[in-house]
Amino acid sequence: MSISRRNFLKASALTAAAAAIGVEPLHKSSVLAAAVQESVVWYKSVCRFCGVGCGVMLGVKDGKPFGIKGDKECPVNKGLLCVKGFYLHRMITAKNRLLHPLVRKNGKLEKASWDEAMDLVASRFKEILEKDGPNALAYYGSGQAQTEETYLAQRLFKGYIGTNNADGNPRLCMASAVGGYTTSFGADEPIGTYKDIEHCNLFLIIGSNTAEAHPVIFDLLVQRKKDSPSCKIIFIDPRKTPTNRIVDLHLQVKPGYDLAIMHAIARQLIKDGYTDEQFIKDSVNFSNGKDPITYDDYKAFLEKYTPEYAAEQADINPADIVKAARMFGESPTAMTMWCMGVNQRVAGVFLNNLIHNIHLLTGKLGKPGCDSFSLTGQPNACGGVREAGGLCHILPGHRLVANEQHRKVVAEIWKTSPDKIQPTPGKHTVAMFGAAAKGEIKGMYILCTNPAQSLPNLNKYIPGMKDTFLVVAESFYPTETSKIADVVLPVAFWGEKEGVYGCTERRSQHLAKALNPSGESRWDGDVIVDLAKRMGYGKGFEHFKGPEDVWSEYQKTTAGTDMDLSGATYDRLKKVRGLTWPVPDTSHPGTWHRFTEGDPYFPKDKAGNRRMYFYAKPDGKAVIFARPDKGPEEPVSAEYPVVLTTGRILEQWHTMTMTGQIPELVRANPVPYAELNPDDAKLWGIKNRDKVKIITRRGLLTVKAKVIDRTRKGTIFIPWHWPESLTNILTIDAVDPGSFEPEYKVAACQVAKA
């Protein structure tokens, strides 16, 4: 490679400058001095969107965002981006960035100073605390906040203010997966990692439009099929989606009726002799959800779930169930992947359990190419919320508020009294906003999320949010939530702050600070510490000078737990492309399969000859559950004869706060729409692009009809992204009784030409 002297000097200077601030420039690139990269410093980071955890490099030139690249060194995406990540750098300077605090005066949000805004928040919160007690206050966080931010907020609300009304939006997307993992395996989060994809020959995708919701995972699947032509994909989903392009067998089920199918697959696996009897004997218990049962009891329970019965429930061909079971059984490896189609259901935890069941029956767990692998919707739902204690029943390090010993350990690290942490779970998201609607919660701090668009059955909750003293910490304005807030605090966006994200595969990755915060915006962590000080808790927070201090304290809460991050220091995380926990010391490389010999916490003495020992369960055995099949909360009826299901599209993310600022992404689908099956549309006299009215028991929405062969007959699909067309006024707020996650995926509606 030849390089001019001038460019060599430039490259050397950039490398030195980058090293001085602790980032890794792409100095190994053979063409650092190429014209397109002159004077650009690249910072190692992680994508801001879904839970895949793609490594990205943010380019900065003259103090401004210059461009973005997939990080080719990152083992997650190996340099790839999806269409959303492709525009991430432009969102930093989007027109809707909030650059100064806003305070509501005479009904209008007006520009204010930080002091004025923070004094108001602190004084109102103190006033509520003194008058109505700690449970009149609440915190509602986000799976997009960095771990340090979530940790600090939990510390303030649970450990100092003294309320467990501290939940987060992963309650709306991943809580059922948490419930499934903890009940089946004893501990949250997957056993394997993405590395299993490279070894897998049979993928079962259920309730996930992977191609649009997790595009880089989809790309890994495309690559796997290319590398291994014998690799097959089974798809269980009510819609044909872009994911179908790589699918070998599609079970296009009636929304809400797939539990019986999972039981029927389990039954068939047993009948056909595909079970791993030694594994079952060594590592599995059986339960009916209340009491232990025997393997024979379980077999007897499954007898009801013939392919014919399950097929009738889900309105599919019974032969396809048998075929799916045989494909799963015959393949030496298998991974199941799922997302909101499984979790956002009133039987979400049950369905998670039933997925784990078929892996436990066949022993397809804890070895290369095998896992029961939940896909996560947000970039730090796992790392920040599920691991750092961001839900109303948990504490950092997979601990529980209800456990006295857990409260004691955490309180000591938090430098607070154990009595300050309440022993009972606080209000989960839907209950929290329900309490606000009733006037029981009077003050709420919302960080990096937009519940006025994302909650189900919105009409029920928005008036209460308006009446509550609402503080919103956001990078963008307006959002549906910040519009109705009393105080809006401008906070630094991705690229303007340092922190850690933990993705779907237990990988914690460091995000470098590449830019100064825009306008007057500040790091969320700094704002929370400021609030703590103004509320009189300064002593407990004064040692936090920056995110590394927070992370270092958080690491202590994980020491000795199943999610030990002791070896994931900032120094190390800045250099490597993430570490998959448990990682108990700084020489540990991270763990591929939990509960196996490669896991540093695998108790060899207890395990004996067992291949897997689920050490979070008392006897080291996972549980196969005989759960009843349960349909949706709101089945169709004569009055509401059509199924409404909601979801996402490739080019938009959640409430469009970020992606809605990029004209190119908006161009892909410029206006809100509902997908209608062509046969239904013909029957209802609706043509493509006609306006249609969608009516549920909760609201009415008028959108454009997209007549397309995707949904089943009798089902419509609406993406929920557009703020001008709030899909969630239609959805139902019934929740899973175990996870308290709402059933966004199934409601009954009427459809008519507008």
Add this chain to the structure above:
Amino acid sequence: MKRKIYLILIILSFGLLSAGFINNTQSENQNSLLLKDKHPKVDWTIGCTECHEEITPKVFKDWNMSKHGQVGFGCFICHGDGQEEFNAKGKDNGCLGCHSAMEVNFKKTKVKSCFDCHNGHTLKFHN
């Protein structure tokens, strides 16, 4: 001897590639819009692919069957949104988003853009 074989191969490849260019140009002209500096004014409430599937079916088919089509890298990635920005031909910096390992210093090559070799809507090498 080896040199001769390489030379023959290069000449043959060039011949085949030229034929590819000609074929491609002919078929594109049959049903493509003539791309100028501005996108024609259209019904902007319709997404790119929804319209182009009807207006330029060959272009749509080529893209849809390509790797970019498979993973949903839509028209807008190379051509802009059509209203605020429109590029008849893609920009190289965009390619670097995913293909940073393939970065090229065009000062040292005869070609001046990724699209000089990766052309058409399949973006296959010398399509």
